[in-house]
Amino acid sequence: MESGSALRLPTIDFSSLDQLKPETPEWESTKMQVRRALEEYGCFEVVHDQVFNCKEIFSAMKDLFNLPLETKILNQSKEPFTSHQQFPAMPLYESTGINDAPILEQLKKFTKLMWPRENEVFSETIHSFSKITSELDQMIRRMVLESFGVEEYYNDHINLTKYHLGLIKYNPSENENGDIGIHPHTDKNMTSILFDNQIDGLEIQTKFGEWINVKISPKSFIFLIGDSFLAWTNGRLQPPVHRVTMRGNKVRYSLVLFSVPKGGHLVQSPKELVDKDHRLLFNPFDYQEFITTYASSFKVNSSTLNCRRDLELEKYCGVKH
Numbered sequence: 266m267e268s269g270s271a272l273r274l275p276t277i278d279f280s281s282l283d284q285l286k287p288e289t290p291e292w293e294s295t296k297m298q299v300r301r302a303l304e305e306y307g308c309f310e311v312v313h314d315q316v317f318n319c320k321e322i323f324s325a326m327k328d329l330f331n332l333p334l335e336t337k338i339l340n341q342s343k344e345p346f347t348s349h350q351q352f353p354a355m356p357l358y359e360s361t362g363i364n365d366a367p368i369l370e371q372l373k374k375f376t377k378l379m380w381p382r383e384n385e386v387f388s389e390t391i392h393s394f395s396k397i398t399s400e401l402d403q404m405i406r407r408m409v410l411e412s413f414g415v416e417e418y419y420n421d422h423i424n425l426t427k428y429h430l431g432l433i434k435y436n437p438s439e440n441e442n443g444d445i446g447i448h449p450h451t452d453k454n455m456t457s458i459l460f461d462n463q464i465d466g467l468e469i470q471t472k473f474g475e476w477i478n479v480k481i482s483p484k485s486f487i488f489l490i491g492d493s494f495l496a497w498t499n500g501r502l503q504p505p506v507h508r509v510t511m512r513g514n515k516v517r518y519s520l521v522l523f524s525v526p527k528g529g530h531l532v533q534s535p536k537e538l539v540d541k542d543h544r545l546l547f548n549p550f551d552y553q554e555f556i557t558t559y560a561s562s563f564k565v566n567s568s569t570l571n572c573r574r575d576l577e578l579e580k581y582c583g584v585k586h
């Protein structure tokens with residue numbers, strides 16, 4: 266499992282968020298950095314000055330994963346990849362998810378399922394994280410749309426998606442060469458914001474094929490785009506292939522706020538992004554129908570999964586030219 270430790274992701278400064286307002290020079294320059302980073306890498310490190318309690322987050326996650334399995338599996342959802350899940354092909358990995366985590370009442374439903382006698386600290390810390398990251402997500406998406414001159418679609422773009430918070434635990438590897446935490450993949454949803462307990466493991470591949478070991482500081486997140494944003498921008502932004510490799514004897518916890526297109530809506534590139542130099546790459550699609558189809562093939566293939574870029578969306582609704 267080779268990886269190039271000298272390489273780094275682009276870092277973009279989002280501290281003093283409150284002053285970062287549309288039409289200011291800071292906004293314009295940050296927006297262009299976002300656009301460039303997403304064109305080159307499909308992701309970047311967001312440096313921020315938001316205040317939330319890291320220690321509490323990871324102690325809340327530890328308590329959650331320490332619950333008995335019969336409690337954890339009570340978290341079931343019809344939507345693929347959002348229930349409590351473990352896969353035989355990724356034995357170090359365990360995850361669970363919270364739909365609409367930035368909405369406190371929804372988060373409290375999850376908390377109540379896990380801790381019938383309530384766990385206020387869990388609800389508050391996880392809610393505060395979800396709120397901060399969802400606001401950041403919307404700001405970054407506004408910048409992307411502005412940079413392509415399609416900001417009039419901003420409200421539609423935000424209303425197209427809802428949020429899902431993934432909570433993940435990776436057990437340590439016994440193998441000094443590293444063990445698979447999560448297989449190489451691109452995210453299928455629109456955008457993802459990722460944070461961890463400062464235990465390394467996340468690796469992101471550049472378009473030239475090198476692997477970057479990603480270090481997330483207590484004051485940073487990783488923002489990455491998924492295949493749905495590739496489709497929405499008609500191929501202008503490329504989602505990065507990423508994986509987790511576990512080395513050493515520490516547990517890694519990560520949180521990922523996914524923006525996910527809602528069912529009954531179409532993911533569709535605006536007409537302004539389609540022309541003779543940019544022919545339409547994807548037919549409009551319902552993400553929930555796509556992900557359900559993808560999940561059934563994932564179940565069949567997950568014991569042999571070793572994909573780089575699985576091109577599922579191209580197979581599902583790619584336009585053949």
Ligand SMILES: O=C(O)CCC(=O)C(=O)O
Binds near residue numbers: 466
């Ligand atoms: O845990 C991580 O750092 C990555 C998780 C991930 O890629 C995913 O859940 O899609």
Ligand SMILES: [Fe+2]
Binds near residue numbers: 450452
């Ligand atoms: Fe991912």
